Amino acid sequence: xxxxxxxxxxxxxxxxxxxxxxxxxxxxxxxxxxxxxxxxxxxxxxxxxxxxxxxxxxxxxxxxxxxxxxxxxxxxxxxxxxxxxxxxxxxxxxxxxxxxxxxxxxxxxxxxxxxxxxxxxxxxxxxxxxxxxxxxxxxxxxxxxxxxxxxxxxxxxxxxxxxxxxxxxxxxxxxxxxxxxxxxxxxxxxxxxxxxxxxxxxxxxxxxxxxxxxxxxxxxxxxxxxxxxxxxxxxxxxxxxxxxxxxxxxxxxxxxxxxxxxxxxxxxxxxxxxxxxxxxxxxxxxxxxxxxxxxxxxxxxxxxxxxxxxxxxxxxxxxxxxxxxxxxxxxxxxxxxxxxxxxxxxxxxxxxxxxxxx
Ligand SMILES: *Cc1c(COP(=O)(O)O)cnc(C)c1O
Numbered sequence: 001x002x003x004x005x006x007x008x009x010x011x012x013x014x015x016x017x018x019x020x021x022x023x024x025x026x027x028x029x030x031x032x033x034x035x036x037x038x039x040x041x042x043x044x045x046x047x048x049x050x051x052x053x054x055x056x057x058x059x060x061x062x063x064x065x066x067x068x069x070x071x072x073x074x075x076x077x078x079x080x081x082x083x084x085x086x087x088x089x090x091x092x093x094x095x096x097x098x099x100x101x102x103x104x105x106x107x108x109x110x111x112x113x114x115x116x117x118x119x120x121x122x123x124x125x126x127x128x129x130x131x132x133x134x135x136x137x138x139x140x141x142x143x144x145x146x147x148x149x150x151x152x153x154x155x156x157x158x159x160x161x162x163x164x165x166x167x168x169x170x171x172x173x174x175x176x177x178x179x180x181x182x183x184x185x186x187x188x189x190x191x192x193x194x195x196x197x198x199x200x201x202x203x204x205x206x207x208x209x210x211x212x213x214x215x216x217x218x219x220x221x222x223x224x225x226x227x228x229x230x231x232x233x234x235x236x237x238x239x240x241x242x243x244x245x246x247x248x249x250x251x252x253x254x255x256x257x258x259x260x261x262x263x264x265x266x267x268x269x270x271x272x273x274x275x276x277x278x279x280x281x282x283x284x285x286x287x288x289x290x291x292x293x294x295x296x297x298x299x300x301x302x303x304x305x306x307x308x309x310x311x312x313x314x315x316x317x318x319x320x321x322x323x324x325x326x327x328x329x330x331x332x333x334x335x336x337x338x339x340x341x342x343x344x345x346x347x348x349x350x351x352x353x354x355x356x357x358x
Contacts, residue, residue, distance in 0.1 A: 012120050019114040022321065029317040031345055033336040036156070036186075036298050038216030038267060040339065042260075048250045055242050059249035065256035066224055070196055070209075075229045078236065079252070081243050083185055083210040083223030088115045090148055090181060090206060090225070092238040095121045100147040105134055107158055107329050109183060112150040127328065132158040132292070134166050140173060149174065152183040154190060157323055157334040159294030161193050171202050179231075181206040186296040188214030188268055193295070196226065203228050213297060214271075215255050215264050222252045271297050275337045281347045286354035289331060302331045306358040309333060309350070318349055 006014060018024070022035035032039075058079055067074045080086050095102060101122040104112040108128075116123045124146060126138045132155060139149070149170065153162040162182075171180055184207050187194050198205055207226040212218040222244065225235060244252070254260055279299060282291045287307035292300040300323065303309040310322045310333055321334040337343065 010120070012117055016114075016117050019110055022319075027314060027319040029314075029319040031318045031338065031342050033338050033342065033346065034319045034321040034334075035218065036213055036296075036334075036336045037218045038213065038271075038297070039337075039342060040216065042216045042255070042263060044251050044254055046247055046250055047254075048246050051246055055244060055246045055249060057239070057241060057243065058236075059244060059253070061253045062222075062244070062249050062256065065253050066209075069256055069261060070194075070226065072196065072199065072226060076199065076226055076232060078225040078227075078232050078239070079244060080223050080225065080239065082212060082221045083183065083208045083225075084111055084115075085239075085243065086208045086223055086225040086235075087111055087150070087181075087183075088119070089235045089238055090179065091115060091119055091121050093234045094179060095119075095147050097121055099145070101145050102148045102150060103139065103142060103146045104150040105139070107132075107155075107323070107326055108150075109152050109156045109185075128155075128158075132160045133163055134170070136166050136169060139170065143174065143178060146178050148179045148181055150181045150183065152185070153193070153195075154186045154295040156183075156185065156296070157298065157300050157321070157329070157332075159292055159296050159298060159300050161190065161295050164193070164195070167195065168198075171198070171205060174204060175202070176204070179204050179206055181208060183208045185210045186213055188264065189272060189297055190295040199226065199228060203230065206231060211252060211255055214268050215260075216267065217251070217255060220248055220251055220255075222248055271337045274340060274343050275299060278335070278337065278343050278347070281343075282350070285350050287350060297337045299335050299337070300329075301333055301335060303333060304358070305331050307353055307356070309353060312353055313346075313349055316349055318346060 062079050063074045063077050066077050097120040101124050102116050103124045105126050105128050124142050126135050126142055129135050174180055182195055210223040282288050282301055287303050289304050290302040323329040323332040323334050
């Protein structure tokens with residue numbers, strides 16, 4: 001009998017469709033606007049040259065610098081291999097496979113779902129309303145057995161903030177029963193909207209952060225989970241022994257130095273300016289049906305199907321993120337904000353395309 005290795009895998013892994021990251025999808029291009037990365041690299045020097053010893057599990061310097069950046073105590077911070085690891089650690093620490101469920105509200109970041117599927121946690125879905133806000137009534141009715149509620153504000157891929165009034169209401173309803181995780185991966189583009197100050201009041205609130213977006217360090221793989229100490233202590237039980245290599249910690253602490261943070265803030269101003277320019281340009285395009293306002297470094301756009309925008313730009317080496325196969329996102333493409341030149345090239349290409357007969 002021939003052994004089929006696939007049959008040995010867990011059932012949920014056999015069925016699993018892995019996360020379709022921009023890197024997995026690939027493409028050949030010269031303008032990459034598909035992964036919400038910062039378009040230019042930031043400079044660093046490796047100051048550590050000695051690697052024969054294991055690193056600290058939670059590099060003290062990185063934790064202290066992030067604590068001072070966000071105005072929290074070091075004990076309220078966990079650093080991990082990207083915010084993606086934070087998403088997973090929360091499920092590992094809080095969700096009983098086969099019993100507990102998580103809840104999230106598409107269209108949103110897909111790693112909540114993929115992570116749950118990978119580790120065998122059931123999930124419930126409550127779609128957002130037409131204005132991309134949470135359906136509070138439906139969520140309230142669905143909360144039974146839900147251990148963790150994941151939301152993303154500003155939301156990826158729609159670009160909007162979630163009404164803080166709604167999050168507040170959910171935190172009140174879920175107290176003592178359900179963790180509320182707010183993914184703030186893009187919060188640096190609208191820092192006034194952070195919920196960090198609410199951590200004082202809500203022991204079941206968790207906030208996710210990353211260096212991958214505004215800090216221009218997607219390749220570093222470094223993210224943060226912010227919560228009160230009892231939650232951080234539990235996550236510390238399930239984290240791998242050495243989640244951050246020495247070079248990662250080294251570069252992360254440089255990014256979180258005063259000049260590092262100042263540079264990030266300057267980049268945010270530049271990208272927000274480019275985004276607002278792009279928003280107004282897109283609104284005037286003949287191939288565009290709808291442009292969704294954004295608080296982030298990307299814009300979600302609904303194009304008129306017949307113009308075949310995604311494929312045509314792909315062939316020209318302008319790589320965007322197609323969202324059109326997802327529920328409620330027919331015709332939609334997510335465009336990351338690039339440099340000035342990249343934004344101009346994109347608009348020129350779309351203007352050309354808009355002149356085609358359809
Ligand atoms: C990019 C992104 C992440 C992942 O961040 P990493 O730190 O790169 O793992 C998490 N959440 C959202 C909403 C994102 O867009």
